[in-house]
Amino acid sequence: KKELILVQKGTEIQNLKIQFNPHFLFNILETIRYAILVDTKKALEMIMELSRLLRYSVNRSDKPAVLVDDFEYIESYLNLQKNRFGDRLSYEIYIDKEAEYARIPQLLIQPIVENSIKYGLRNNMFIMINVVCKVIGDEVVIDVEDNGGGMKEEEFVRLKNRLNRSYNMVGSIGLYNTHRMIQLMYGEKYGLNLRNDEGKAFFVRVRLPLIETDESEDIND
Numbered sequence: 001k002k003e004l005i006l007v008q009k010g011t012e013i014q015n016l017k018i019q020f021n022p023h024f025l026f027n028i029l030e031t032i033r034y035a036i037l038v039d040t041k042k043a044l045e046m047i048m049e050l051s052r053l054l055r056y057s058v059n060r061s062d063k064p065a066v067l068v069d070d071f072e073y074i075e076s077y078l079n080l081q082k083n084r085f086g087d088r089l090s091y092e093i094y095i096d097k098e099a100e101y102a103r104i105p106q107l108l109i110q111p112i113v114e115n116s117i118k119y120g121l122r123n124n125m126f127i128m129i130n131v132v133c134k135v136i137g138d139e140v141v142i143d144v145e146d147n148g149g150g151m152k153e154e155e156f157v158r159l160k161n162r163l164n165r166s167y168n169m170v171g172s173i174g175l176y177n178t179h180r181m182i183q184l185m186y187g188e189k190y191g192l193n194l195r196n197d198e199g200k201a202f203f204v205r206v207r208l209p210l211i212e213t214d215e216s217e218d219i220n221d
């Protein structure tokens with residue numbers, strides 16, 4: 001029975017692993033198509049960045065990534081989005097030295113920043129996304145904050161309630177999948193904590209156990 005539960009848990013984790021939204025790929029390809037006509041160099045840079053990102057996503061393993069390496073690909077994702085939205089999107093990433101070589105699931109925060117872009121730009125001409133990675137005690141904490149206006153309080157309450165279910169029926173799939181995957185991998189102590197400042201900002205804190213890279217490991221794996 002215990003082995004069956006482990007198999008079911010492993011299957012659910014695989015099903016929840018982050019996949020790129022087809023709309024993202026379609027929109028980036030459209031941006032590249034336009035860039036080919038007006039700026040060939042920029043188009044080639046975008047193609048290379050998209051290729052690196054997709055290769056990393058497709059070749060993911062069950063072994064967690066090194067945080068500082070993983071964020072190279074998160075930055076590729078954000079750069080591609082910035083090429084699409086131009087000056088409407090800005091971002092800053094700060095990684096504390098203590099957090100650089102912690103182990104995290106691959107592309108963990110991609111759906112979180114995607115959520116910020118999707119909803120932040122829906123009602124705002126410009127948004128800023130700030131990402132801060134640090135170690136607090138025996139945890140890795142990743143804070144993602146945007147000034148995209150947050151959401152109405154009743155919607156926020158529904159979202160928080162949805163995160164605590166063992167299944168997701170509608171909406172906020174990226175946030176739910178990320179939260180559920182973390183809890184299945186590391187336990188219910190970990191996951192996403194949300195804060196909403198209606199009309200101003202939305203904040204997501206990701207809490208993970210601190211798992212440091214073993215010195216014998218190749219950090220470029």
